[in-house]
Amino acid sequence: MSSAPASSSSARSTSEEASPWWRDAVFYQVYPRSYADSDGDGMGDLRGITERLDHVAALGVDALWLSPFYPSPQVDAGYDVADYCDVDPMFGTLDDFDALLAAAHERGLRVTIDLVPNHCSDQHPWFRAAVAAGRGSAERARFHFVDGRGENGELPPNNWQSVFGGPSWTRVTEPDGTPGQWYYHLFAAEQPDFDWGNPEVLAEFERILRFWLDRGVDGFRIDVSDALIKDTSWPDTEDGSPVIPKGESSGVHEVYRAFRRVMDEYPGERMAVIETGAPDDVVAAFLRPDEMHLAFNFRFVKAGWDGPSLRAAVDESIVANAAVGAPTTWVTDNHDTTRSVTRYGADVKLVGDYVPDVAQARSLDAEAFVRGTRRARAMAVLLLSLPGAAYVYAGQELGLPEVEDLPLEVLQDPAVARSGGRVRGRDGCRVPLPWSGVRPPFGFAPDDVATWLPQPEAWADLTVERQESDRSSMLALCRAVLAARRAEPAMRGGTVVWEQEGPDVLVLRRQADGGSTLTVVVNLSEEPVALPAGEVLVASSTTDGGLLPGESAAVVR
Known part of the structure; x- marks a missing residue:
């Protein structure tokens, strides 16, 4: 089996080395069907990912997260799992997975994978046996x-x-x-719970x-x-929402304590990150020392380009997680989310946890695309300058916008059909990546x-090819921010102290043991603001005369 990842070349202090790697890691999410196609069938695969690992390593992240590659009828892009311990032939083989894992570890990259415990495919052997067995x-059971x-x-x-529209119940025919x-x-x-x-x-x-x-x-x-346990008294609700107990008595925490015990049996600080849109205190309860390691901060996702919302998300999330000793x-x-270039450019916030309402989807004109890119660049600086872990979605480092004009006939998200077309679904953020050349498929295939x-x-x-040679590109910015983060302990750990009040400018002082003091400035206004004295380590826009342009961010030492 695969060896452990090679150690990173970046220097870290003794105190940092004592801290588990995942506490301040940057993860890079790869959506396998959209990353790189090695065999010419138009679908990304595991060998394609392996062939493009140098791009990931050059970016400067610590780990990969691979979306599902398991055998599946692909009703929900692989989240309908038919076999949890194999690879779907469309993506390759277990040997291909082992080769990918080994190649990533050789580059000092950890590899994490999706686990789908709430539901499986209706083609899973267990469910087929259940239908055949009868009442x-x-x-x-x-x-x-x-x-x-x-x-x-x-x-x-x-x-x-159902989250995808329509009833959450389907009737079977008995044997x-x-x-x-x-x-x-x-x-x-097709996804029974x-x-x-x-x-x-x-x-x-x-x-x-x-x-x-x-x-x-x-x-x-x-x-x-957070949805594994249901209220099986099955009461009707006013809006048709499921009753999913969130408290300690629900039993879900015992599931994750059991998962943690399994992971703790293995060397190398194995870890898990959970997906939950629950309030901060509920999320933190999953991160106690005997449960899970990390939890996505969806408050930060949903804050949008809004100073007070961003500050509240930062403050309240840090406080809640600190109470249980978690980053x-x-x-x-x-x-699952509309790409941020489009969200920030169109000034919309996410609706719900998974599928944005079609009423909020707007095609970006040239001006809005430029605005969205400028804001996404600033948010990349903020995202990677906060204490704890961070996730980057493949294509985010290229500044890709949402593709909102996909023809109806190519859409595959089950939300499209189940909502009667009211929702266009999530396909727009899943379009295959552009690697090189001047026309599709842009080196993807x-x-x-x-x-x-x-x-x-x-x-x-x-x-990627075009941005490689452009020092002002989004790719160049992401590499620069990640390099600064690796070199500066205060960009990935330590405290956050707000230096300035006001809705349009966020000024955070960042300090960690054994490192210099840094100041992160996020200018959400359209007018330039003065930067504090010091060396600009990285900035999302060109700074001139000590001024930070509107809708920009910088880190100053």
Whole structure:
């Protein structure tokens, strides 16, 4: 199996080396189907990722997060898992995964992978056995099978609605051919939820964790982490929202304590980050010393280009996590969110945790694209100058915007069909990356290959190749900020002290043990502001005469 990652070449103090690597790591999320196509079928794959690892290493991040690559019918882009311990042929083989893991470790990169414990595919052997076994069987007890309401059970058990639109219940046909029970699915009908009240489910996921840990995986991103436990009295709710207990009595914390015990059996500081949109204090409860390691800060994602919201997200998240001794994990982009260049350029905030409402999606004109890029550059400086861990989504380092004019016929997100077209879904942030050349597929695949989602012609100006030779590019900025972060302990740890009040300018003093004092200035206004005296380590725009331009950010020593 894969060896441990080679040590980073950047120097760190003895006190830092004593701290687990994940506490201040920068993770780079790779969406496998959209990263690089090695075999010319228009779909990204594991070998494609391996071939492009030098780009990741040159960026200066610490670890990868790979979105699902498991065998799957691909109803929800692989989040409908049919086999948790293998690789879908569309992405390659287990040997390809092992080669990717080894190549990443040789470059000093850790590798984390998605774990999807809330639900599986309806093609998973367990679920197929449950449908075949009938009422009251041990196989059905692994899921939520319930008799329907009405005289003949013809009505769903309650009014709960799926995240993707439509009811959260689907009725099965019994082995004898008669209409039967209903099963619960928080997402698509093809994604039945596990019943985590059944100890067999936990035992199976402990086995899955060990399978990947034995191969050398460094950690996991846990999908829909706070929704595992449902209120199985199945009460109707006013708006059709599911009842998902959040407190200690829900049992979900015992699941993660069990996961933690498994990870702690292995050397190398294996870790997990959880996905939850819960309030700060609820999130922090998952990060106690015997539970999970990190949790995405979705308050920061949703703050938008808004000074007071950003400051509140920083302050309150740090305070809540500090109470349990955990770092905060900063993120602005991922495979579920409209890309930040578009959000900031159009002045919109995310609606909900997963799928933005189509009413808020606006195609950017040239002026809005420039504005969104300028703001995204500033936010990259802030994101990577805060204490704790951070995540960067592939393409974010290129300043890619959302592709909002994808033809309806190419959209694959299940939210499109289940919402009756009201929601365009998340495909716009999942378009394959542009690597080189002047026309699609931009080096993502061999010439003239049609990619699984079409790339905009305008991306010719945003390729890695084009940005490599442009010292003012988003790629150059991200590399510079990450280099500064690795060199300066105060950019990744220590305290945050606000130096200035006001909604339009954020001034943070950053200080860590054994490092210099830094000041981070984020100018959200359109007018220049004065920078503090000192050396400008990195800035999102050109500083001149001690002034920071509007909608820009800088780090000063």
